[in-house]
Amino acid sequence: MILHVKEAKYLHDYVIWLKFNDGVIGELDLKDELYGEVFNPLKDLEKFKAFKVDPELETIVWDNGADMAPEFLYDKMKVLA
Secondary structure, three states, X not given: OOOOEXXXXXXXXXEEEEEEOOOOEEEXXXXXXXXXXXXXXXXXXXXXXXXXXXXXXXXXXXXXXXXXXXXXXXXXXXXXX
């Protein structure tokens, strides 16, 4: 199955809530994943909070061009029961 992010919400700090197209829901702390040229600016919490779900890419994206593969997010998140 090809994974797609259907919904994403900011929770706190660098933690987001995600819902995928297979119905799986979880939380993910991205604090330790924000490294490299495109992700370093997102260490500013106000910039980090400004993510959205792109309807074409079907994953979370930021205005500076950063995005994360849905498979990466899925594998890293803590699944909620």
